[in-house]
Amino acid sequence: MRIGVVFPQTEIGSQAADIRAYATGVERLGFQHLLAYDHVLGADPTVHQGWSGPYDIRTTFHEPMVLFGYLSAICTLELVTGIIILPQRQTALVAKQAAEVDLLCGGHLRLGVGLGWNAVEYEALGKPFRARGAMLEEQVPLLRELWTGGAVTHRGRFERVTGAGLAPAPLQRPIPIWFGAQTSPALRRAGRMGDGWFPQVPPGPRLDEARAEVAAGAESAGRDPNSLSMEGRVSLRPGELDKLVDQVGSWERAGASHVSVNTMGAGLGGVDGHLEALEELARQLGLRERSA
Secondary structure (H helix, E strand, O other): OEEEEEOOOOOOOOOHHHHHHHHHHHHHHOOOEEEEOOOOOOOOOOOOOOOOOOOOOOOOOOOHHHHHHHHHOOOOOEEEEEEEEHHHOOHHHHHHHHHHHHHHOOOOEEEEEEOOOOHHHHHHOOOOOOOHHHHHHHHHHHHHHHHHOOOEEEEOOOOEEEEEOOOOOOOOOOOOEEEEOOOHHHHHHHHHHOOEEEOOOOOOHHHHHHHHHHHHHHHHOOOOHHHOEEEEEEEOOOOOHHHHHHHHHHHHHOOOOEEEEEOOOOOOOOHHHHHHHHHHHHHHHOHHHHHO
């Protein structure tokens, strides 16, 4: 099982030197990938009365594709969007950006996609919130066609391409697409269309139920459910490092191919605090030995 980190963008600030220190630090410790969340805009709770989302206008989010272009020059980590809110974005532009990142990082991009939940963002980006599921289903095969074909012609409900293509092509043809999913339709979509998926529940009965939905989606499309990879996520809480190690083991026993460690919310402060916690975790997990 490959072990990576969640980029702690809401806590380490916006200085390029801090981003560099974090990325090179986690690579040195033996972690194998870096996963970044995506939000283009935050909502202002004073305007949107009753706002209950976990993020707002004050929460820092780096733009994943630009961030990954920078990281490609300073580390060799696998770079993962976990997830990018695909229906908010122009499909052809995402295909172009992802292809460029894949080239720059040496074919180490994994594109996680999902629907998102923030209608405020959809409005500002000029995309219909209620049609986002149908949009995603059309976007994914178009992305793959743009990454693997020459001239593409596509006529769909939301997308129109006439004899056009992108160059240069990515190293991975196609770039792997993973799905974030927690509802039944989203889980089945992941099974039908994904190379892998990000569960939103921990190992146990709820994960078993989610896996059954993913498997049903895969089988409906004539796919082998075992061909899909799975990435779990664990979150550090103050004073609970030993518990986190046990949770990583639980994901490995559950058959996860990857797991990401989230250190946000543990009161670690800036870059140094996050790296110190990850250094101890790496020691307990034996990551240095694994990376040797």
